[in-house]
Amino acid sequence: MQQFSDVLTLIDSVIGGSQWFVFLLLGTGLFFTLYLVFPQIRYFKYALKIVRGKFDREGDEGDTSHFQALTTALSGTVGTGNIAGVALALHLGGPAALFWMLMTAVIGMTTKFVEVTLSHKYREKAPDGSIAGGPMYYMKKRLHLKLPSGRTLHFGKWLAAIFAVATVFSSFGTGSLPQINSIANSLFETFTIPHIYTGVILSVLLAFVIVGGIKRIAKVTQTLVPVMALIYFIGALLVIVYNYENIWPSIMAIGHDVFKGTAATGGFLGASVAFAFNRGVNRGLFSNEAGQGSAPIAHAAARAHEPVSEGLVALLEPFIDTIIICSLTGMTLLASGVWQEKHDNLFQTTDLEILAHSYSESDPDQQSQLAGHIKGTAPLPLFSGSMEVVEGQIIESVTLLHARSVAEDVVINRRDQPFSGQLEVRQGKPLANANVQISGKSLVHSAPLTTIAFSRSWLGEWGKYIVAIGLLLFAFSTAISWSYYGGRAMVYLFGLKSVVYYKMVYVIGFFLAAIVDTSLIWIFSGITIA
Structure with a gap:
């Protein structure tokens, strides 16, 4: 599993991490x-x-309003990215990462407007009468090149096929695996519900919903999305107001770190400008x-007589998803201060490294060495x-x-008892056959970090239930929507x-991801995604 993780990390560094x-x-x-x-x-x-x-006009063709x-579409985007993804970005890049998330959203509003408009313009009717659309259709129809010889090179068909295959993979990488993994982790942290129970129950529910197609999916999501957004908004606001004295310093940290990177603070060992941006x-x-x-796949099914009108509807998605909801999560994490604190943690092998010498954070020179190692520069x-x-x-x-x-x-520990003996380590990682559990205090990331942040308000420990319930609704609705995207690509x-x-x-993968290593999933x- 570790070798598989190393291969994926290498691929990620060449593609999405570049x-x-x-x-x-x-x-x-x-x-x-x-x-x-x-x-x-302007619009x-x-x-x-x-x-x-x-x-709206009477007789507009489509399957949904x-x-x-x-x-x-929002249920496909508002998910673990808003809870776990923001926490992971801050964990990796510091406060400046939040700034770049917001800039991506502002620019992304136009990108979404363009891709949805094109998708709606070049949509088709599937053999069963349902509407089918998305980038693969406008690639196939419009991406071609006239050669000097007079022949037309239809390279759009190949790109469309590649995109459709990538969509199927991304339906797992975006909509299925990280969603259930984050739900299972959150429910275990909050209610100590075993991961496998979460996987079984939600897999059955997922199967029931997605069998009904886009009309049942639309009915479920139009109820889930507003409810979950309201619950999450109230919970985040309570944390931010409770820690009101940290609001302005947090905003200042975001602006300062954009140009200088984040220095070591608390348990956080720092991040460069380039890494925060990436x-x-x-x-x-x-x-x-x-x-x-x-x-574009979801919006292609909308009833509209003018493609641009649906593009304008899509323009609202990054605004709601990232500029509003992700900003709330980011300010919650920064104002509460949990992003730079160490917490009790069961260590995952993927996130673990054992260095050959002893280093202390309290020594400035050694802290600088550790920061260089974390950043990958030394x-x-x-x-x-x-x-x-x-x-x-x-x-x-060590x-x-x-x-x-x-x-x-x-x-x-081994089998819940303190371990004594020789632990075999290779290149900083304990061998898998050692069967040991390593725990202690360290930084936390993803959904558990947001869970801790939500407990820093008047609600106290009750705050973590908002994250657990919000994540359950957010992530489950994302998994529902992405099953439709992958299904359209298969069509x-x-x-x-x-x-x-x-x-x-899709359902089997959804279940298995509930019990797989979190870092591997991400x-x-x-x-x-890339």
Whole structure:
């Protein structure tokens, strides 16, 4: 499993983790923003009127209303990215990552407007009478090149097929695996519900909903999305107001760190400007999916006589998803201060590194060395060999890094008892056959970090229930919507009969992800998004 994780990490560094990815993504959105003269500002009020149905006509063709299309697409975007994704971005890049998430959303509003307008214009009717649309259809119909010889090169068909295949993979990497993994982790943290129970129950519910197709999905999401957004909004606001004295310092930290990077603070060992930019944009895309080509599939089914009108409806998605909801999560994490605190943690192997020497955060020189290692600019030697452990305590002079922080109060157990003996370590990782559990205090990321933040208000420990319930609704609705996106891609590639087999695999994958390593899931997610 560790070797598989290393391979995925390498692929992610070449694709989603590389600078070309974020520059192309933002560059495309920036081009359309300038070319169309800031439509996200000029047409914002018209988008609100269209959603309310002001310009609807009797006889408009489609399967869903504007509002249902918006909530279906929002249910696909408002998910773990808003709770776990923001926490992960802050954990990796510091406060500046939140700024880049918001910039991605502002520019992404135009990207979403363009891709949905095109999708609606070139949609088709499937053999069963339902509407089918998305980037694969406008690629196939419009992307071609006339050669000097007079022949036409239809490369759009190949790109459309590649996109459809990528959509199927991304339906797992975006809509299925990270959603159930975050739900299972959150419910275990909050209610100590075993991961496998969560996987079984929600897999059955998912199967029941997605069998009904887009009309049942739309009915479920138009109720779920407003309810879950309201609950989450109230909970986040309580945390921010409770920690009101940290609001302005948090805003100042975001602006300051954009240009200088985040220095070491608390358990956080720092992050460079480039890394904050990369992770902020990457997580911003995961949150609002602008440019990913998913929302056009949902909006293609909307009843409308004018493609641009549906594009304007889609323009609202990054605003609601990222600028409102992700900002709330980010301010909750920053104002509460939990992002730089160490908490009791059961260490996951993927997030763990054992350094060959002892380093102290209190020593400025050694802290600088640790920061260089975390940033990847000056790697430190990793421990390999036999590590002596007595009654759960490490005897060797080593340093454990977990979740990009120096681990404290480390205890090693085997079968819930303190372990004594030689622990075999290779390149900083305990061998899998050691069957030990390592715990202690370290930084926390993803959904557990947001869960802790929501307990820092007048609600106290009750606040974590808002995250658990909100994440359950957010993530489950995302999994529902992405099953539709993947299904439409399968229709394009293999026809209607293939959808039933896809749905079976989708539900099975949904169940398995409830019990798989979290970091592994997020790495796979980053690759499929790119």
